[in-house]
Amino acid sequence: MVLCGMRVIAGTYRGRRLYGPETQTLRPTSDRVREALFSILCNRLPHCRFLDLYAGTGAVGIEALSRGAEHVTAVEADRNAVNLLNRNKHLCQIGSELTIQPHTVEQFVRHPDHWDGPYDVVFADPPYAETARFSSLLSESMLRSLITADAWLILEHAEKTVAPTSLGPTTLCRQYRYGDTTLSLYSCPPLHET
Numbered sequence: 001m002v003l004c005g006m007r008v009i010a011g012t013y014r015g016r017r018l019y020g021p022e023t024q025t026l027r028p029t030s031d032r033v034r035e036a037l038f039s040i041l042c043n044r045l046p047h048c049r050f051l052d053l054y055a056g057t058g059a060v061g062i063e064a065l066s067r068g069a070e071h072v073t074a075v076e077a078d079r080n081a082v083n084l085l086n087r088n089k090h091l092c093q094i095g096s097e098l099t100i101q102p103h104t105v106e107q108f109v110r111h112p113d114h115w116d117g118p119y120d121v122v123f124a125d126p127p128y129a130e131t132a133r134f135s136s137l138l139s140e141s142m143l144r145s146l147i148t149a150d151a152w153l154i155l156e157h158a159e160k161t162v163a164p165t166s167l168g169p170t171t172l173c174r175q176y177r178y179g180d181t182t183l184s185l186y187s188c189p190p191l192h193e194t
Contacts, residue, residue, distance in 0.1 A: 006059055008092070009035055011066030018059055019087045021080070029060055029125055029156060033178050037154065038063060040176065040185065041121060044152060045069050048120035051146070053105050053134075058085040060123055062092055071097050073116045077104040106137055109146065118148045125156040135164045143168030153186040 008016045009031065029037070037060070038045070046068035052061040055074035064072050076082050082102045089098050101114050105126070108114050126134040134155075147153070153170050157163060163184040165172050170186035 006031065006057070008059075008063055008066050009038065011063070011068065013062060013066040013092045016062075016092055018057060018062070019084050019091065020057055021084065029056075030178075030181070033156065033181050033183065034060060034063060036176060036178055037123070037156075037183060038067060040154070040183065041152070044121060049073075049117055049148075051075070051117065051119040051122040053108075053122065053124040054126050055085060055100075056081050056125070058088045058098070058100075060125070061098060062088060062094065064121070064123075065094060065097055066092075069097075069121075071099070071116055073099045073101060073119070075101045075103060075105055075108045077102065077107075105134065109137055109142055112145065115146060117146055118151070119146060120148050120151050122147060122151065122153040123156070124153070128158040128161065131155070131157045131161050131163075135167060138168045143170065147188075149188060151188060155184045155186070157182055157184065 006018045006020050008014055047070045050064040050069040050072045052072055052074045055061055055076040058074050061072040061074045074085055085100050099116055101108055153167055159177055159180045159182045167186050169188050172184055173187050174185045176183045
């Protein structure tokens with residue numbers, strides 16, 4: 001576990017170097033894609049409740065807090081990643097505004113008692129090989145309870161993967177491609193940007 005080149009890009013924790021994985025078992029969202037993600041989210045972040053699924057090192061959730069999110073729930077099952085998450089939380093001196101749920105995404109979504117929602121923004125970065133399996137986890141009734149009526153859901157996946165046209169009550173609205181990575185944006189219609 002080492003402080004790596006991954007930094008918080010903007011906001012309260014801007015410039016903080018975060019702990020990153022020593023092995024290739026985790027695939028953190030690249031700085032370029034992370035910057036693009038937060039450019040897309042823009043003014044939706046202040047005071048929002050943010051759900052980070054497959055949170056890894058916590059870089060995305062910490063960036064969301066840095067840019068004004070009210071609360072982040074980070075869901076991550078890998079023990080080494082949870083350790084990194086806790087170290088990065090401590091490094092940035094973050095308190096109760098970041099909740100770490102050491103569960104699989106499947107366990108988390110099936111147990112509403114784990115939720116700190118409903119969530120205004122959901123970001124999901126499953127292992128690229130598991131994108132289709134992730135999509136099947138989110139039933140319409142479950143998502144309606146998990147998210148607010150005008151929530152945005154963003155799925156990070158391989159560029160060659162065909163994203164589903166809907167996830168629960170949300171509809172695929174836009175896609176943004178960055179090299180071999182795509183961010184697919186879903187919302188409950190109608191899509192309105194703030």
